[in-house]
Amino acid sequence: MGGAQDAQFAQFVDTELTRLLNLAFALTGDHHDAWDLTQETFARIGARWDRLKDSNPGGYAHTVLVRLNVDRIRRMRREALGVIVERPAPPVESVAEVDEFFLSVLATLSPSQRTAVVLRYLGDRDLQGIADEMGCSLGTAKSHLSRGTARIRERLAPAAGGEVT
């Protein structure tokens, strides 16, 4: 990759970094995990930049990040870590007060449900878009979105003093 491509990739990082970082934060609820996902996504895109630069690298990065996160959570489920690894502080900071209760509600969803609702309500994807990004069928995407949304409403309604609908 030459100087022009390096500059092009740097511009891409500058344009997409905040968007992808916030997507990762919505998916993980954690600065470290959000940064790890974001950095790994850019590393993969950057390594293939000469092939991706003329397509839709932003869309590709979005999908890569979503799938990396699903893999990450599955890996966490399977591997009971015997040691606690201290990680350096990520280059991320909060700029607004985070709704910790909402994050705790999102944390109760399955990885696929959380991904589907984040893509729907943060990414503004339709069902087909969700299915495409998650690599699943339309029916499966619909199921994840429906169950995830229902669970969020179920958990948030009592806190709001209302009925579950």
Add this chain to the structure above:
Amino acid sequence: MTMSDDDLRARFAALNDSVTPLERAASQIDRAVVRRRRRPAVVGGTLAAAAAVTAVSVALLPGLNLPSLSSGTASVTGDTASYASSEPTMDGEVGFVPIEVAGRTVGEWASAADAVVVVSAHESTPDAAVTEVPWHRVDAPRVLDLDSVPLDDDGALALGTVAGLPSEVPLSPGADYLVAIRWDAVRCDGEASGWVTLGDGAVLAMSDGAVRAESSAEPGALTGVPADPDAEVEHAFAALSGAQVGDVLDTLDLERAADLCG
């Protein structure tokens, strides 16, 4: 009180503006890109050569029950069973058919496989159920979604039945195997697209959650460092868990091999 879609959007919108990268973030990304580029170059010739040998027709291994595949071989329980007989490509349904793309080397797994799964051989029938999906290619055209699959009567995840494991790998009842599989969108035999296993070498016996090693001295690949794409999987993956095998495959980051009949 009903939480509307707009309410939910507002919650997510607030979340969306909650974090920002620090200045040093871009330089960390630059370093991550450089580290990734230093990994071994992709050599796509191995799979291409295998494809040339098999020409346009995919020879299926003995013992394969094709008619049952086309009508849905998966023994999927619960609410996925309703589509099991009519739409063999839906998630939660796995009709495995081995293809003549060898899976003997790490590079072949990393380029030709879309996923690595753990299958458990049934105690009483000559097939096996997918119980775990330790790895997907990040750009896999489909993913096997455990979350969409209900538990079977024994409380285990039941994705489907492996109906066509290579005949040279006899299943021992109750044993686990690590299998490299691929989403075959364009089938040479005209069948509907579906999940297939790679050919020779694509099935590795497991023991205690790790790929069985022939001897205790046999080292597996080191995860986290670039793997040798020409290493044979039975040696390179010896004593590694499915997740560790996935880590090894990720170090290669090979471009996905094209479909044989695409």
